[in-house]
Amino acid sequence: MDLSIVIPVYNERDNVATLADEIQAALGDKLEFEVIFVDDASTDDTFAVLQDLCVRKGANWRVLHHERNAGQSAALLTGALAARGEWLGTLDGDGQNDPADLWRFWILVQQEPNPPGMVIGHRIDRHDTWVRRLSSRIANAVRSALLHDGVPDSGCGVKLIRRELFLRLPYFDHIHRFLPALVRREGARVVSVPVHHRPRRHGTSKYGIGNRLWVGLVDLLGVWWLLHRRHLPHLPHFSWNGESK
Numbered sequence: 001m002d003l004s005i006v007i008p009v010y011n012e013r014d015n016v017a018t019l020a021d022e023i024q025a026a027l028g029d030k031l032e033f034e035v036i037f038v039d040d041a042s043t044d045d046t047f048a049v050l051q052d053l054c055v056r057k058g059a060n061w062r063v064l065h066h067e068r069n070a071g072q073s074a075a076l077l078t079g080a081l082a083a084r085g086e087w088l089g090t091l092d093g094d095g096q097n098d099p100a101d102l103w104r105f106w107i108l109v110q111q112e113p114n115p116p117g118m119v120i121g122h123r124i125d126r127h128d129t130w131v132r133r134l135s136s137r138i139a140n141a142v143r144s145a146l147l148h149d150g151v152p153d154s155g156c157g158v159k160l161i162r163r164e165l166f167l168r169l170p171y172f173d174h175i176h177r178f179l180p181a182l183v184r185r186e187g188a189r190v191v192s193v194p195v196h197h198r199p200r201r202h203g204t205s206k207y208g209i210g211n212r213l214w215v216g217l218v219d220l221l222g223v224w225w226l227l228h229r230r231h232l233p234h235l236p237h238f239s240w241n242g243e244s245k
Contacts, residue, residue, distance in 0.1 A: 002086060003033040003106065004163065006079030008072045009093030010039070013046040014202035019095050020053055020061070026099040031106065034060040036082055037093070038075040041066045073175045080166050088166055090176075092157035097121070098196040105160040105193065117165050117188025120151055120180055121158035121195030142217065146224055149181035151192040158195050162188075170226060178223045185230050 005023065009016060016037065027033055037054070039047040050063040064078055080088055089105070091097045101121055109115040143154060155177055169175065169182045180190045 001034060001084040002031045003027075003089055003102075003160075004079070004083030004085030004087070005033060005035045005089040005091060005099075005102065006076055006083060007035065007037050007091050007093050008040055008075030008079070009037055009042065009046055009050070010069065011042045011044050011046055012093040012095075012202075013042070013044050013049045015095040015200075016046065016050055016093060017053055018201065019091070019093065019099070020057060022095075023091075023099040024057070026103050030103065033089075034062065034084060036079045037061075037063040038079045039063060039065045040071065040075045041069040071173055073171075073173055076176055077171055080163060083163055086163060088159075088161050088163045090157060090159045090161075094200050095202075096198050096200055097156075097158045098198065101158045101193075101195040102160065105158070108191070108193070109160065114189075116191045117186070118159065118161040118179065118183045118190045120154070120160075120190065120192050121156035122151065122153045122192045123156050123197040124194050125197060143178075143181075143220055146220060147178070147181040147227065149178075149184060149190070151180045151190060153192070154178060154180050156195065172219070172222065174219045178219065181223055181227060185227055 007019070020035070023035060035057070037050045039050060047063065047065050054061040054063050062082070064082060066075065066078065076090060087106075087109070089102045091099060091102070105119040108119060143149070144152070159179065161179065161183065165183065165186060165188055166179075168186060169179070175182070180192075183190050
């Protein structure tokens with residue numbers, strides 16, 4: 001399996017079918033991929049809609065379900081543990097990400113002789129409320145100044161990362177906001193690419209200043225501590241027969 005696309009969803013019953021069709025149109029038979037929706041204990045009938053959708057789409061379309069709401073990072077981990085692909089692609093479940101950007105990321109990592117460990121989107125033209133834009137702008141500025149992770153938009157939902165690399169990262173709630181810094185902590189390269197961003201078709205955002213900005217500042221201090229406690233050794237290079245060079 002080349003690629004596993006993991007999509008956390010919470011109360012997105014009116015968005016998931018269109019998103020699924022767009023994924024199919026963007027990737028088609030270009031590579032071997034699977035799609036894993038992770039329903040984070042939705043209070044509407046999102047899970048039932050996804051069950052029906054995945055039956056119609058086929059064996060490589062799956063839906064997993066949390067019995068209680070655990071958050072976006074937990075949903076990503078659930079999907080990653082169940083995934084079979086060498087690479088993980090992520091999309092938000094609200095339809096604001098364009099699945100065609102994942103195909104662009106895939107081409108990028110296939111063309112490079114030394115591909116990055118992670119590719120992340122950078123939303124140029126945000127189609128969000130002023131509250132989300134303001135909180136994101138502040139959080140990105142503070143994060144960049146403190147962590148020096150080299151990306152302008154760590155909260156973008158469009159990402160491509162090696163599965164084994166993702167599963168090596170120290171897990172904590174809200175880790176999805178700090179993946180570039182943590183990937184670089186492991187010694188891997190991160191590339192940021194401009195991506196499309198679209199207005200939300202249905203429903204309302206689950207994030208605002210209360211559950212994004214202030215909580216994010218607390219997490220930021222924890223990630224800063226993690227970065228400063230990591231010391232990678234300079235390991236010798238080994239030949240195929242085990243003799244060091």
